[in-house]
Amino acid sequence: MGTLWADWPVGTRVVIRYRRAEGGFSDALGDLVEADDDAAVVHTRRGPVRVAAADAVIGKPVPPPPPRRAPRRG
Numbered sequence: 001m002g003t004l005w006a007d008w009p010v011g012t013r014v015v016i017r018y019r020r021a022e023g024g025f026s027d028a029l030g031d032l033v034e035a036d037d038d039a040a041v042v043h044t045r046r047g048p049v050r051v052a053a054a055d056a057v058i059g060k061p062v063p064p065p066p067p068r069r070a071p072r073r074g
Helices: none
Strands: 013-019 025-035 039-044 047-052 056-061
Touching (some): 013 047
Antiparallel strands (some): 013 025, 013 056, 025 039
């Protein structure tokens, strides 16, 4: 059985839910920058997040973020 991200090309925007070492879950949302059978690295807004294959629960490619809104004038 391949990894969750086996068919995702590097550069794809993805979200991966994973188990945290301290308990609970977290999501890595961003661009896939590296992937192999052991782990995937997702470049998020806060920097790179390495998700071990053993900790990955679910994930999928996602569409690009919506464009930023213009500031409100008031």
